[in-house]
Amino acid sequence: MLFNALKRDKLSLPTAETALPGRAQPIPTAMTHFVSGRPLAPPFPDQMKEVLLGMGCFWGAERLLWNTPGVYVTVAGYSGGITPNPTYEETCTGLTGHTEVVKVVYDPAVISLKALLKIFFEAHDPTQGMRQGNDIGTTYRSAIYLKDKDELTEARTIAAAFENALAEDGRPNKVTTEIAEAGAFYAAEDYHQQYLAKNPNGYCGLRGTGVSCPIG
Template structure:
């Protein structure tokens, strides 16, 4: 958790980012709930999604509870530092966001349904923060696996933005970009709230419902 200051509310410039390291961080534990290897290949017929919406502990729990989600994992993406550590991302000098990668079965759930979960469970108008969590690591982001996801994300942003404006809230600041390199977070962050049921979760939506994924 961070206290607000100007430097944490701005993205680091690439030339000022931490150097990182050439090798990935070790990841030895399987998914705490399913026992599936977090580095398993995506099964035939399944699809991927990636979101940033604040502290990744609570975000991952939100998605692993969704029907049709086969596997979830947390990590860092969207920045400049290769293979960063958690402590490095906390300096706000890597440019990375805390993200959740989701592998899901489109025969059971849809990408639009996952977008609904995304929009309704955080405040996408806050810029480089979510509530008391301040910094570029907590920015709102949709990271798209291909043009179809990008189109769906942009369409949902337009619809939900209108709902937010009607409710008197601000403009959406969510970044929607092609999926960047995903760096796995350390073992102890994976499925953190399953391992620590009373652990911190800063997720809080706006209370405005999103029609994406609903039969309306």
């Protein structure tokens, strides 16, 4: 089945009927953050807030975000799709519907959502649809997942402002970032967590547009 899945169009999202079935139990992962030593699973301190950010390959995105002041902890994982508790190999087929994301737990007294999203839009190219650079497929699509409706409205406003900034810079491409209510988040396997801290010379595909996001 996985062999057939690899031959499909990985730029198209699966339906509930074609998605892989997944499993009832979470896949094994790390318990603590490799850099900070903080727990990867809740409970987190009461004042913390969360956002799920997809910027292509989650290795480089996670390193950028765990180094951001005000970020309490980061977790690499999968979200936005259908298959429960997917593996990395399953997600790479495009048949889970998930994209690679970083769960960002942050202190809003130190860094605002607006400031995080400014970093998000400037650090990758959110106009590429189902890809990010050489990483091609639905699993690499740009995404922002939030639970609060007001925060979703804020994210859409910032996306529109960045799209206008791109146009003013002579780049008329539309922002394709998926901005939606956060659903289930599934932590990735242990070896993906803080990958570039464990493998400093590992692959990082983060490439921004060079255009500043006009907020903050």
